[in-house]
Amino acid sequence: MRYNMLQLLRNLRMRSSHKEISDFEIMNWANAKVKNTGRASQMESFRDKSLANGIFLLELLSAVEPRVVNWYIVTKGENEEEKRLNATYIISVARKLGCSVFLLPEDIVEVNPKMILILVASIMLWSLTKLTSEDVGISDSENGSVTGSLSNLVLDDSTSEASLPLDNGSESASEHSFEEIRGGD
Numbered sequence: 698m699r700y701n702m703l704q705l706l707r708n709l710r711m712r713s714s715h716k717e718i719s720d721f722e723i724m725n726w727a728n729a730k731v732k733n734t735g736r737a738s739q740m741e742s743f744r745d746k747s748l749a750n751g752i753f754l755l756e757l758l759s760a761v762e763p764r765v766v767n768w769y770i771v772t773k774g775e776n777e778e779e780k781r782l783n784a785t786y787i788i789s790v791a792r793k794l795g796c797s798v799f800l801l802p803e804d805i806v807e808v809n810p811k812m813i814l815i816l817v818a819s820i821m822l823w824s825l826t827k828l829t830s831e832d833v834g835i836s837d838s839e840n841g842s843v844t845g846s847l848s849n850l851v852l853d854d855s856t857s858e859a860s861l862p863l864d865n866g867s868e869s870a871s872e873h874s875f876e877e878i879r880g881g882d
Contacts, residue, residue, distance in 0.1 A: 720814055723817055724742065724743065728740065730757055730760040731753065731760050736760075738752060739753070742810070743808075743817075749774070749780055750773070750774025751783030751805055752774055754787045754813075755771055755786070755790070770786065771783060777806070780806045781802050783805075784802035784803075784805035784806050787805060788801075791819065794820075794823055800813070
């Protein structure tokens with residue numbers, strides 16, 4: 698794990714003009730990314746206890762890839778259970794993006810500064826790699842793959858079910874009451 702973390706930091710240095718990158722620069726990058734989205738939250742350091750609720754880290758993930766966070770399932774992080782749920786979701790979202798994740802939900806809830814630093818550095822590396830590939834014009838479609846293309850269509854089960862046909866497709870579910878659809882009188 699230590700080797701992987703050091704490799705991640707070396708890769709980050711390669712992306713940042715081959716110069717040493719400090720914790721302070723990583724923190725400033727994260728704060729700037731979140732601020733550019735219009736959000737007001739910031740972290741003062743990687744020891745900042747406000748990171749325990751996970752909101753800043755979710756805002757950072759949303760800043761680097763706007764559609765990746767489902768804000769309907771994010772909690773306020775006011776108690777230990779909500780903090781843990783947010784922390785678990787942060788790890789899931791970071792992995793979904795392709796970031797190297799070495800921390801556990803407890804590391805976020807307990808604000809383990811080294812592990813949070815590595816998470817933010819991994820998000821930063823992913824973001825810089827994404828920007829570099831976009832600048833060069835590399836896309837999945839050029840490689841013959843369609844896995845990278847995302848649809849702008851958002852599926853909402855509650856609205857899609859309302860348009861399902863009932864009884865030979867003659868009527869839609871929105872024309873019936875809830876009891877009629879469930880089979881009640």
